[in-house]
Amino acid sequence: MARARAQNRLNRRKFLAGMALAGTAAAAEPGVAATSAAPVTPRPSALRPTAAVAAAETGTPQASVQTAGVPSSDFMADVVKSLDIDYVPCNPAQSFRGLHESLINYGGNKKPEFLTCTHEESSVALAHGYFKIAGKPLLVLCHGTVGLQHAAMAIYNAWCDRVPVIVMGGTDLDASKRPPGVPTFHSAQDINALVRDFTKWDDQPVSLQHFAQSFVRAYKLAMTPPHEPVMLALDCGLQEQTLHDKASLKIPRYVPTAPPQGDMNAVREAARLLAGAERPLIIADKYARTAEGVKLLVQLAEALQAPVFDQKGRMNFPNTHHLFQNGAAQSLLKDADVILGLELSDYWGTVNSYIDNGDNDGTGLQEMRINPKAKLISISSLALNSKSNYQDFQRFQVVDVDLAGDAQATMPALIEAVKQALPANRAGDIDARGNVFKKAWSDARDRTRQAASYAWDASPISTARMAMEVYAQIKDLDWSSVGGDRQLSSWPSRLWPMDKHYHHIGGPGGYGIGYNAPAAVGAALANRALGRFSVNFQPDGDMMFGPGVLWTAVKHQIPLLSVMHNNRAYHQETMHVQRISNRRNRVASLAKDIGPIGTRLENPAIDYAKLASAMGMWSAGPITDPNDLAPALKKAVQVVKAGEPAMVDVVTQPR
Numbered sequence: 001m002a003r004a005r006a007q008n009r010l011n012r013r014k015f016l017a018g019m020a021l022a023g024t025a026a027a028a029e030p031g032v033a034a035t036s037a038a039p040v041t042p043r044p045s046a047l048r049p050t051a052a053v054a055a056a057e058t059g060t061p062q063a064s065v066q067t068a069g070v071p072s073s074d075f076m077a078d079v080v081k082s083l084d085i086d087y088v089p090c091n092p093a094q095s096f097r098g099l100h101e102s103l104i105n106y107g108g109n110k111k112p113e114f115l116t117c118t119h120e121e122s123s124v125a126l127a128h129g130y131f132k133i134a135g136k137p138l139l140v141l142c143h144g145t146v147g148l149q150h151a152a153m154a155i156y157n158a159w160c161d162r163v164p165v166i167v168m169g170g171t172d173l174d175a176s177k178r179p180p181g182v183p184t185f186h187s188a189q190d191i192n193a194l195v196r197d198f199t200k201w202d203d204q205p206v207s208l209q210h211f212a213q214s215f216v217r218a219y220k221l222a223m224t225p226p227h228e229p230v231m232l233a234l235d236c237g238l239q240e241q242t243l244h245d246k247a248s249l250k251i252p253r254y255v256p257t258a259p260p261q262g263d264m265n266a267v268r269e270a271a272r273l274l275a276g277a278e279r280p281l282i283i284a285d286k287y288a289r290t291a292e293g294v295k296l297l298v299q300l301a302e303a304l305q306a307p308v309f310d311q312k313g314r315m316n317f318p319n320t321h322h323l324f325q326n327g328a329a330q331s332l333l334k335d336a337d338v339i340l341g342l343e344l345s346d347y348w349g350t351v352n353s354y355i356d357n358g359d360n361d362g363t364g365l366q367e368m369r370i371n372p373k374a375k376l377i378s379i380s381s382l383a384l385n386s387k388s389n390y391q392d393f394q395r396f397q398v399v400d401v402d403l404a405g406d407a408q409a410t411m412p413a414l415i416e417a418v419k420q421a422l423p424a425n426r427a428g429d430i431d432a433r434g435n436v437f438k439k440a441w442s443d444a445r446d447r448t449r450q451a452a453s454y455a456w457d458a459s460p461i462s463t464a465r466m467a468m469e470v471y472a473q474i475k476d477l478d479w480s481s482v483g484g485d486r487q488l489s490s491w492p493s494r495l496w497p498m499d500k501h502y503h504h505i506g507g508p509g510g511y512g513i514g515y516n517a518p519a520a521v522g523a524a525l526a527n528r529a530l531g532r533f534s535v536n537f538q539p540d541g542d543m544m545f546g547p548g549v550l551w552t553a554v555k556h557q558i559p560l561l562s563v564m565h566n567n568r569a570y571h572q573e574t575m576h577v578q579r580i581s582n583r584r585n586r587v588a589s590l591a592k593d594i595g596p597i598g599t600r601l602e603n604p605a606i607d608y609a610k611l612a613s614a615m616g617m618w619s620a621g622p623i624t625d626p627n628d629l630a631p632a633l634k635k636a637v638q639v640v641k642a643g644e645p646a647m648v649d650v651v652t653q654p655r
């Protein structure tokens with residue numbers, strides 16, 4: 001036995017002999033110069049390299065070791081640094097090595113600081129989540145054709161969610177000069193074409209002055225509502241050339257564009273309708289950008305004592321307020337005589353119902369949810385920026401007063417106009433309207449609690465129980481919920497008191513799975529600077545798109561509590577296949593799983609605690625007994641409070 005093992009073991013002497021043989025074989029090939037000694041491959045150093053070692057390892061030719069003058073990309077770094085950009089989430093690549101080197105060596109890796117990402121989709125989604133807390137865009141660097149294709153889905157989510165991201169993609173434009181092989185595979189005439197349909201603006205600067213102007217312009221356009229991603233192609237040649245007249249270049253001063261406000265005549269018309277309404281209803285989706293936005297909406301709702309239906313594209317309205325009426329949304333829609341929609345992504349889908357029952361030709365049943373005589377008002381910045389190809393503008397809805405403008409920026413004028421339009425003799429009626437909603441609010445809260453108590457002790461664990469066990473551990477902290485809500489039947493936003501604008505951050509926008517995990521890390525990074533505790537309910541299917549972001553969170557010490565909503569399924573799709581099978585009067589084919597083939601994440605089940613731990617993250621689970629949740633969560637909260645990310649894997653019921 002021992003002898004056999006010794007024979008199998010790779011023997012150093014045999015190995016070296018093999019190397020010599022390989023060397024001989026190479027030497028014997030035609031066209032390869034014969035040498036007396038075996039070729040010597042430089043060994044990578046395990047230590048931080050000196051400049052000389054780095055030059056040897058990267059095969060830098062002697063002649064180009066020293067460059068005189070200023071590297072062009074140092075000027076580019078100055079341009080980037082002239083704006084308030086905190087981080088560069090990035091998967092590294094040769095096509096932007098010039099700027100990369102300048103940002104770290106010349107720029108000191110500060111404002112912006114590199115965040116190492118393991119996938120470009122993570123880089124962009126991380127920037128997406130960061131903006132929703134910090135209100136500032138990040139710069140994402142990605143590699144020409146290949147990195148940008150990875151980034152594309154996340155850029156689409158940011159586009160649909162009206163979130164600015166400054167994306168720059170390296171490309172080598174001069175076909176007569178660029179290296180053959182890989183760099184040429186990774187270049188294109190027009191890389192921006194890949195994402196042009198879902199970016200607000202793009203450019204391919206051909207000079208440094210052009211770069212400076214386009215970078216500042218890109219930032220400015222991205223930050224003007226509707227906020228959207230923008231794209232710049234970054235030529236390798238431009239980055240790596242040497243600059244001899246830096247003094248002649250100018251960095252344009254950034255002056256933020258004032259957000260567009262709706263036309264005052266239309267504001268007064270909207271106010272007149274609202275003030276005269278018997279049953280007004282306010283619906284908000286991607287409305288509030290800041291704490292001020294929430295405060296203003298409270299003022300408007302209180303002036304009218306009008307109920308608010310918060311579609312939760314952002315945290316728009318405190319669920320602790322008696323006018324928060326999500327529980328009664330359907331009956332309020334049916335009865336309303338005036339409806340005000342604030343930055344609705346889907347006005348048609350809000351006021352019409354679509355029942356996915358499939359009649360003979362496969363279309364759903366459609367009908368109006370509202371009184372056909374109801375007057376509809378819309379305030380939205382989307383009319384100011386639309387593109388044709390992707391269908392994120394949704395179905396066409398006729399409205400009676402259509403204000404093109406940013407809803408939050410328009411709100412002070414609307415509040416003022418409503419106050420002026422309200423007849424003094426209606427104050428009593430309006431107060432009475434509010435009193436009705438006080439009772440409706442507390443009844444709805446009791447119903448929600450009752451519903452949450454079902455299957456309290458079940459295993460797998462109910463999503464409501466999981467939400468409340470987490471809340472019990474964080475309720476005294478300054479918390480921010482940065483992850484899944486809808487997938488948990490919105491239990492966190494239905495059960496937790498949410499009154500601060502960072503209490504939840506809405507969803508992905510384009511519903512592209514793979515957003516949640518990296519966006520939660522980005523939002524947690526922004527919360528870190530503000531001393532807040534970030535918590536993320538993490539759906540399992542979403543986790544598996546880009547699990548490498550867990551490593552990014554550990555590496556950059558981003559405190560985030562991730563609680564796996566591990567239903568071991570692409571549950572939404574389980575339901576779709578089931579529904580179609582039912583419609584066709586067939587039983588969904590299950591193989592050895594409990595859901596239809598192709599929708600379960602089990603056999604084998606994925607061990608998320610091990611996944612996190614492999615990336616260096618503190619983790620616990622899988623937890624199947626609800627009574628085991630509190631002790632595991634308590635420990636995880638301590639880890640996060642100490643400044644590190646942690647994960648607790650909870651095996652849950654579907655929703």
Ligand SMILES: Cc1ncc(C[n+]2csc(CCOP(=O)(O)OP(=O)(O)O)c2C)c(N)n1
Binds near residue numbers: 512513514540541571
């Ligand atoms: C990029 C992408 N691929 C596929 C889908 C289709 N899809 C919608 S929901 C869903 C399941 C997601 O599973 P999980 O994140 O675990 O959430 P669950 O439905 O189980 O709550 C899938 C695959 C999608 N929306 N986006």
Ligand SMILES: [Mg+2]
Binds near residue numbers: 539541567570
């Ligand atoms: Mg799932």
